[in-house]
Amino acid sequence: MNTKLIFLLLLINQLAFSQQEIPLYNGKPEGSEDWYWKEDVSEQNVWDTKIVYNVVEPSLTAFIPPYYLATGTAVIIAPGGALHALSIDSEGIDVAKWLQSKGVAAFVLKYRLAHSKTDDPAKEVMEKKTMVEDATKVAPLAMADGLAAIQYVREHAKELDIDPNKIGLIGFSAGGALTMNVAYNANQENRPNFIAPIYAWDVGQIGETIPKDTTPIFVAVAADDPLQLMPHSLDIYQKWTKAGQPSELHIYQNGGHGFGMRVNNLPSDTWYERFGEWLHALGYLKKMYPNKYEKQYGQDAIAKGKKEQIRQMQTDYAQLERYQFANEQLDPPKTNEDRVIFLGNSITEAWVNVDSTFFAKHNFIGRGISGQTSPHLLLRFRQDVIDLQPKAVVLHIGTNDIAENTGPYQADFTMSNIQSMVDLAKANQINVILAAVLPATKFEWNRKLGDRSAMIVDLNHRLKTYADQENIPFVDYHSAMKNEQNGMNKDIAEDGVHPTTKGYQIMKELVLPIILKTLN
Numbered sequence: 001m002n003t004k005l006i007f008l009l010l011l012i013n014q015l016a017f018s019q020q021e022i023p024l025y026n027g028k029p030e031g032s033e034d035w036y037w038k039e040d041v042s043e044q045n046v047w048d049t050k051i052v053y054n055v056v057e058p059s060l061t062a063f064i065p066p067y068y069l070a071t072g073t074a075v076i077i078a079p080g081g082a083l084h085a086l087s088i089d090s091e092g093i094d095v096a097k098w099l100q101s102k103g104v105a106a107f108v109l110k111y112r113l114a115h116s117k118t119d120d121p122a123k124e125v126m127e128k129k130t131m132v133e134d135a136t137k138v139a140p141l142a143m144a145d146g147l148a149a150i151q152y153v154r155e156h157a158k159e160l161d162i163d164p165n166k167i168g169l170i171g172f173s174a175g176g177a178l179t180m181n182v183a184y185n186a187n188q189e190n191r192p193n194f195i196a197p198i199y200a201w202d203v204g205q206i207g208e209t210i211p212k213d214t215t216p217i218f219v220a221v222a223a224d225d226p227l228q229l230m231p232h233s234l235d236i237y238q239k240w241t242k243a244g245q246p247s248e249l250h251i252y253q254n255g256g257h258g259f260g261m262r263v264n265n266l267p268s269d270t271w272y273e274r275f276g277e278w279l280h281a282l283g284y285l286k287k288m289y290p291n292k293y294e295k296q297y298g299q300d301a302i303a304k305g306k307k308e309q310i311r312q313m314q315t316d317y318a319q320l321e322r323y324q325f326a327n328e329q330l331d332p333p334k335t336n337e338d339r340v341i342f343l344g345n346s347i348t349e350a351w352v353n354v355d356s357t358f359f360a361k362h363n364f365i366g367r368g369i370s371g372q373t374s375p376h377l378l379l380r381f382r383q384d385v386i387d388l389q390p391k392a393v394v395l396h397i398g399t400n401d402i403a404e405n406t407g408p409y410q411a412d413f414t415m416s417n418i419q420s421m422v423d424l425a426k427a428n429q430i431n432v433i434l435a436a437v438l439p440a441t442k443f444e445w446n447r448k449l450g451d452r453s454a455m456i457v458d459l460n461h462r463l464k465t466y467a468d469q470e471n472i473p474f475v476d477y478h479s480a481m482k483n484e485q486n487g488m489n490k491d492i493a494e495d496g497v498h499p500t501t502k503g504y505q506i507m508k509e510l511v512l513p514i515i516l517k518t519l520n
Contacts, residue, residue: 045121060109061107067161070288070289071103071284075167078174079171084114084124087173095108098261105161109145109146111149114135139203140206142178146182172198183195194215200232225257234251319372343367343377344368344395348368349366354501373405381421386424390430395435398437399497404446415462435474438456439453439488440496481499
């Protein structure tokens with residue numbers, strides 16, 4: 001089976017399950033056969049959040065990541081709500097979407113709850129004298145739903161593109177109590193591989209047997225929890241540590257109860273980032289289908305490079321330092337010297353390295369920088385072109401604009417940057433040669449974009465039209481290098497974007513005659 005077909009099947013599965021509500025049982029499960037009430041939602045309540053109540057038929061809502069992010073890890077999320085309701089957004093869906101963005105398949109669990117007799121379950125919980133008693137009675141049913149959820153995901157791991165040995169359970173408050181009950185009572189079929197009780201409630205505990213199998217735990221709670229759950233969380237952590245289980249504990253000075261994914265402008269707001277770091281450290285965020293560069297250099301190296309790129313953009317957006325020293329070493333051109341600058345991105349930068357003889361022989365100077373877009377080139381146009389006093393500049397940019405390296409692609413914006421550079425060149429008596437964007441169907445470093453070959457064709461049409469209007473020479477790399485899919489074959493560009501030696505040879509044969517004609 002070829003790679004494209006595999007990814008097509010994965011995409012079909014993702015579309016089939018993503019944000020689909022999956023029933024855990026066929027009809028009403030054992031223990032609640034006589035429940036006659038119906039599930040409902042409360043939007044306005046004293047908890048100030050959307051809550052679901054009167055769950056009769058437990059379910060999972062799936063949030064499946066795209067294949068290019070998929071890690072094979074799954075996390076089932078049990079929202080809190082005193083076993084009378086579910087804080088479905090801040091302790092459910094919002095958590096799921098964050099995990100999904102990290103490549104984790106997330107499943108929001110709706111588990112069985114104590115019966116709410118009014119349409120304001122939050123107020124009812126606050127006033128109910130039998131609240132703890134009713135929660136304790138329903139705890140075994142909620143635990144059964146948690147066990148069923150893990151078993152479902154494990155049994156359907158293949159079609160969900162999940163590793164059956166990388167299934168975790170995270171729960172908040174009453175969902176944290178459910179999480180612990182599941183961990184204490186699971187068998188091999190429904191055992192979570194890791195757990196995360198977040199400000200776990202101390203009501204309705206069933207058993208206390210620590211799993212014999214390795215089951216890492218992540219615990220988070222606020223010291224000022226009004227339900228005084230910090231000691232309970234600390235006790236869980238100490239039990240796990242004493243049993244020799246991998247354990248991590250975060251106690252925040254402030255945060256209260258139920259902080260979930262809410263923004264309170266407190267350190268507890270970032271608990272989920274610590275959770276992500278913990279998952280990464282345990283190897284749960286390693287991609288199943290890394291791109292070419294992640295395979296070559298490793299995911300951590302690429303992630304580190306992205307952080308460095310962000311830092312670079314904050315300190316020297318256009319990377320003016322890149323050629324600053326080299327520019328200072330260049331003497332002003334002699335009277336009859338035909339100096340030509342090649343300005344562009346990694347395609348230009350790599351060309352100098354692949355065929356340095358070509359550049360040296362013709363007094364061509366490469367000023368390409370990997371990853372750059374048209375605004376970068378515009379910002380450094382004076383330093384890397386005008387100040388070097390060339391007779392001509394070969395302007396080749398657009399690939400990374402379309403790949404959205406610095407934000408959403410807007411063809412008019414890219415063209416305006418190119419036109420501004422042409423205006424600057426003309427004002428300084430520098431001849432301009434515009435080059436077509438090379439063919440490409442996808443960008444390995446940003447696979448979420450899909451096929452953008454049509455956008456490249458459109459931008460090249462704009463460039464050619466503009467060049468004709470301004471009487472500017474145009475080098476049509478695209479027509480000479482494209483295949484039937486408007487991409488490039490591997491012999492010309494192994495990764496579909498950056499030319500091989502053969503690809504650069506084609507480009508050289510196209511651009512050199514135009515340069516010589518322009519100079520003469």
